[in-house]
Amino acid sequence: MGDELAQANKILKEFEHLVETGETREYSGRLRCGVDLGTANIVLAVVDENNTPIAGASCPSKVVRDGVVIDYVGAVRVVTRLKAQLEQALGVELETGACAIPPGVAEGSTKALGNVVEGAGFKLAGILDEPSAAALVLGIDNGAVVDVGGGTTGISVLHDGKVTFTADEPTGGGHMTLVLSGALGIDSDEAEIMKRDPAQQREVFAVVKPTVEKMAAIVKKYVDQKPVDIIYVVGGACSFDDFEATFEKFIDIPVVKPHAPLLVTPLGIAFGCGN
Ligand SMILES: Nc1ncnc2c1ncn2[C@@H]1O[C@H](COP(=O)(O)OP(=O)(O)OP(=O)(O)O)[C@@H](O)[C@H]1O
Ligand SMILES: [Mg+2]
Numbered sequence: 001m002g003d004e005l006a007q008a009n010k011i012l013k014e015f016e017h018l019v020e021t022g023e024t025r026e027y028s029g030r031l032r033c034g035v036d037l038g039t040a041n042i043v044l045a046v047v048d049e050n051n052t053p054i055a056g057a058s059c060p061s062k063v064v065r066d067g068v069v070i071d072y073v074g075a076v077r078v079v080t081r082l083k084a085q086l087e088q089a090l091g092v093e094l095e096t097g098a099c100a101i102p103p104g105v106a107e108g109s110t111k112a113l114g115n116v117v118e119g120a121g122f123k124l125a126g127i128l129d130e131p132s133a134a135a136l137v138l139g140i141d142n143g144a145v146v147d148v149g150g151g152t153t154g155i156s157v158l159h160d161g162k163v164t165f166t167a168d169e170p171t172g173g174g175h176m177t178l179v180l181s182g183a184l185g186i187d188s189d190e191a192e193i194m195k196r197d198p199a200q201q202r203e204v205f206a207v208v209k210p211t212v213e214k215m216a217a218i219v220k221k222y223v224d225q226k227p228v229d230i231i232y233v234v235g236g237a238c239s240f241d242d243f244e245a246t247f248e249k250f251i252d253i254p255v256v257k258p259h260a261p262l263l264v265t266p267l268g269i270a271f272g273c274g275n
Contacts, residue, residue: 034269040150097122103166131156133268173237
């Protein structure tokens, strides 16, 4: 298991570098894309047939909320722009793309997400569920994957490589921002900047810790029913240094956070594209 996490971290570090620098890599075979239409960010991940990260791009966005497209034209515009940006960097057209939904999203909303991917010019290869996509990157067959995004906390339980349970509840990074904004009497844009400032992390975490414990309570409720030996946390809102220790203390099961938790689900969608 340690080896798998080390391997996942190596791939995530490389993908993070590609997203941050705009660099691309040599590839072999067919390219596949993952389109993560998140509440806070839209991320495109490109991998080759060996699941090697080849390119990536990310953009803050408010066009999708918890798996529901609230601005279709805006969503297509962002994905089209990111796709064109990567195509220019790679010098090749990106043909196939997949996307993902938080567990429990209604069928109509799922279709709308697929329409965004197609509207941006991709051939839609499939629609995954988010925590299961993350599990593909982590290379795990057993355990719980908890995706703490901007809007929701999604949980997926795997046994012997099969997803045996999924759930999604509305507490995410956006709630932390609101709590911080209320506690300090600052507006939410200011609170969002402060929340992500590493220099203020200690002060911020003291304020948002009860929200993290609420997320842990959500997860505990489910893993009490579906026991697991290990929990993996991914998603941008688990970026705090003390996040996994807080979860672990509350749930009393080992909690592991991979490198670049924000990028795990997008990369996993690319891994699952065409499978
Ligand atoms: N360094 C950081 N420290 C704390 N929170 C962070 C940090 N970086 C990002 N976040 C938070 O992570 C959230 C975004 O995470 P992510 O991109 O995984 O969500 P999303 O996929 O857009 O949303 P969802 O999956 O809920 O639809 C935001 O609330 C953002 O404020
Ligand atoms: Mg997400």
